[in-house]
Amino acid sequence: MPEHVLEAHGVSVAFGGVKAVDEVSVAVGEGQVVGVIGPNGSGKTTLLNALTGVVPAHGVLMVDRRRVRLGAPERPRRAGLVRMFQQPQPYRALTCQENVLVATPDRRARGLTGAWLLRPRMLRVERARWASASAALDRVGLAAKAQVSAAFLTYGEQRLLDIARGIAAGPRVLMLDEPSAGLNDQETHALLVLLRSVAADGVALLVIDHKIDFIDALCDRITVLETGRVVAEGTPAQVWKDRRVMDAYLGTAQDA
Ligand SMILES: Nc1ncnc2c1ncn2[C@@H]1O[C@H](COP(=O)(O)OP(=O)(O)OP(=O)(O)O)[C@@H](O)[C@H]1O
Ligand SMILES: [Mg+2]
Numbered sequence: 001m002p003e004h005v006l007e008a009h010g011v012s013v014a015f016g017g018v019k020a021v022d023e024v025s026v027a028v029g030e031g032q033v034v035g036v037i038g039p040n041g042s043g044k045t046t047l048l049n050a051l052t053g054v055v056p057a058h059g060v061l062m063v064d065r066r067r068v069r070l071g072a073p074e075r076p077r078r079a080g081l082v083r084m085f086q087q088p089q090p091y092r093a094l095t096c097q098e099n100v101l102v103a104t105p106d107r108r109a110r111g112l113t114g115a116w117l118l119r120p121r122m123l124r125v126e127r128a129r130w131a132s133a134s135a136a137l138d139r140v141g142l143a144a145k146a147q148v149s150a151a152f153l154t155y156g157e158q159r160l161l162d163i164a165r166g167i168a169a170g171p172r173v174l175m176l177d178e179p180s181a182g183l184n185d186q187e188t189h190a191l192l193v194l195l196r197s198v199a200a201d202g203v204a205l206l207v208i209d210h211k212i213d214f215i216d217a218l219c220d221r222i223t224v225l226e227t228g229r230v231v232a233e234g235t236p237a238q239v240w241k242d243r244r245v246m247d248a249y250l251g252t253a254q255d256a
């Protein structure tokens with residue numbers, strides 16, 4: 001069992017009187033892929049919103065054994081949590097390269113004197129940023145489109161660009177909200193291979209998705225949500241055998 005990079009305990013989010021996420025605990029180890037599945041409205045996206053500090057939430061979040069306060073986005077981000085949204089969100093007016101560059105940490109010196117004195121180092125830092133953006137684009141198979149405006153990408157390519165941005169940000173934990181949505185079988189398979197390779201680099205992955213085959217092949221463990229609660233957790237084989245999962249989820253998945 002790898003050491004946990006992310007550990008969340010008893011996370012809850014309430015909208016009005018309704019608990020959209022109810023005492024959810026989830027843990028992801030280094031290089032591990034954990035899936036979060038459940039019917040529409042079961043609280044999957046809200047769980048990611050809670051862990052990334054964009055909605056008020058209760059509970060305990062630990063990243064690399066350090067407590068990270070919930071309820072503010074800077075802290076999870078600084079702790080290395082990077083999140084991809086349900087809809088790809090590229091800057092359409094920027095090239096792919098620029099889209100990835102803006103996701104990489106900016107460590108330029110501030111002020112005129114600082115900038116002048118540190119000029120050689122700054123140039124090195126900027127070159128390294130550029131190289132890491134190029135490497136991330138290459139990694140997702142978009143190297144040839146580096147100078148193309150993001151507005152000209154297909155939907156699948158926009159998703160890949162989003163993932164390149166995530167990789168370039170140098171995350172400890174990468175969270176993806178339905179990354180296979182809108183992708184054909186071939187693209188979904190390529191995504192699977194890509195995400196496994198990101199995990200192999202030691203990144204902890206938390207992946208929401210509705211495609212059962214994709215989740216089954218991708219994940220080391222799966223957490224199943226229903227109306228905000230964890231109804232099952234385990235390896236894919238364990239989870240698929242669970243009666244509550246059949247009742248709560250598989251009917252919905254087959255309909256979809
Ligand atoms: N900002 C909000 N204000 C009020 N209610 C919300 C808000 N965001 C989500 N909810 C509600 O919380 C519940 C969980 O929604 P959530 O989007 O997390 O579900 P989901 O599992 O991601 O669903 P899907 O599979 O459709 O993406 C739903 O009942 C939803 O209507
Ligand atoms: Mg959702």
